[in-house]
Amino acid sequence: MTAIRSSSGRRGAVGWLFILPFLAVFAVFLVAPLLYAGYLSLYTKGLATGTTFAGLDNYTRAFTDPSFLKGLWLVLRFSLVVIPLQMIVALVAALVLDEVTGRLARFSRLMIFLPYAVPAVLGALMWGFLYSPSFGPLEQISSLFNVQAPFLLSQGNIFYGLLNVVTWQWSGYYMVIIYAALKSIDTSIYEAARIDGANARQIALRIKVPMVSSAFVLILVFSLIGTLQFFAEPQILGPIANGSVTPDFTPNIYAFNLAFAYAQFNYASAISFALGFVVFLAVAVFMVATRKRGSIFT
């Protein structure tokens, strides 16, 4: 008895050894920066006054700063549109791919996924070229029909321009996740449903969609975290978008500019921390909400 206990105790210690490298990285590159950001955000640095304790001043400033609030509002609005859009594209593609077999289906699955392997920076650049009036095809195609192509990077349109870039980039990845979940469903359920007189659409909506709902939760969490931190795409499209991307376009771009253009590291840390807090809160609320109801679509 004692021998078993001591051996399992030793084995527990081995368990710690296995997770030790991760814990070290976790402590240095997650916990420490988080605490440090929290610490920095409580101070201000003035040219004349030096570094002084400011309490929550940076946060009152952040949450009343029109630049931060405007950026936050943009990423929130953007998530509200882009997440359902990606989910629908990914879900429909996955459902169709689950039905159709053969070479075309295999080829399509890979091609739809392909943009995931393209860096966000290059995805944004490529679409920027396609939108461009001087070398993109949009202009040429519209001139065939004698209409003026909308410039998707103008102040009024950049929201849609970015929407397209992000949907293009991520839908395929989400499609693969949903598709794999669909493939793990026992197909005898479909047989039973068919015998009960269900048609393909009913099987898709009533059986397949609810059965892959845990994949939706994963995707929603990923895309929520991703879009609220929006940075690379607007930052890259900025120089060719003639001023549509302002230095406070998204909270991350704002924090970056505060830190590196204005050397306001304390306030930038407060912005980062506040953004992190908003993201964490949004995801946590979402997780609790979906866990309680079991699945989000039923």
Place this chain on the structure above:
Amino acid sequence: MSNRHLGAKLFLLALVCYFLIPVWWLVVASTKNAQGLFSGSGALWFHGFHLLDNLHDLFTFNNGEYLRWLGNSVLYAVTGGIGSTVISVLAGYGFAKYSFRGRNLTFALVLGAVMVPLTALVIPTFVMMSNAGLTDTVWAVILPSLLSPFGVYLMRVYTSAAVPDELLDAARIDGAGELRTFLRVALPLMRPAVITVLLLSVVATWNNYFLPLTMLSDSKLYPLTVGIGLWSQLASSNNGGGQSLWSLIITGSLVSIVPLVVAFLTLQKYWQGGLAVGSLK
């Protein structure tokens, strides 16, 4: 029945067209010279063939800085990707196959960390690195890339399901030590998840922009993403001299997406199953 599938196939073709258009454009555009690029003749079709000239220009421009960036990207992706995969595999196995005090609390922290937006950490990490004198070195990019809470989560979920306890116990009874049991018995069974985590972390490091943009100011250390971003900034800020730079950017973009596309195509057997792991509880 066949009618419905015809509709489905047309729908798939339309999707493929949409997802391929930018890549197709990139391939076509990188075979054109600057004049063909701006002449306004069909952006989606070939006009002369100058790919080899473009590649030559790309690799020799500014003392071959593109090749340097390519090398840096490979360095960051390989070290960051392999490093974070090894760390995630060890931790995932530890969480899945050992019971020890504090395990659940620690794992809850990992799950919480999945929800922390990593870019929110970039600026404080920069200040910390700067205090340690590590900014503007390769370490400033590699070390933070080692953190992958999602990789740990994925490995734990997969290992719990794919590696039976009985098999590990049998190996232990045969006298194998803990490390040997892990390497010889568990690791081969974990292979699909290992390859998936490796691909995910290599892609994350290869595609990263915010972190290296923040950490590096010496352009000799830039990865491709930051380097090409710099070129595009230069090209749009001076329109006259920018023309030749645009064709470098286009060819450079094509070359830099090739390695990952090839990796995904050749390893598809593994990642297609592995990616779903996180969603199957």
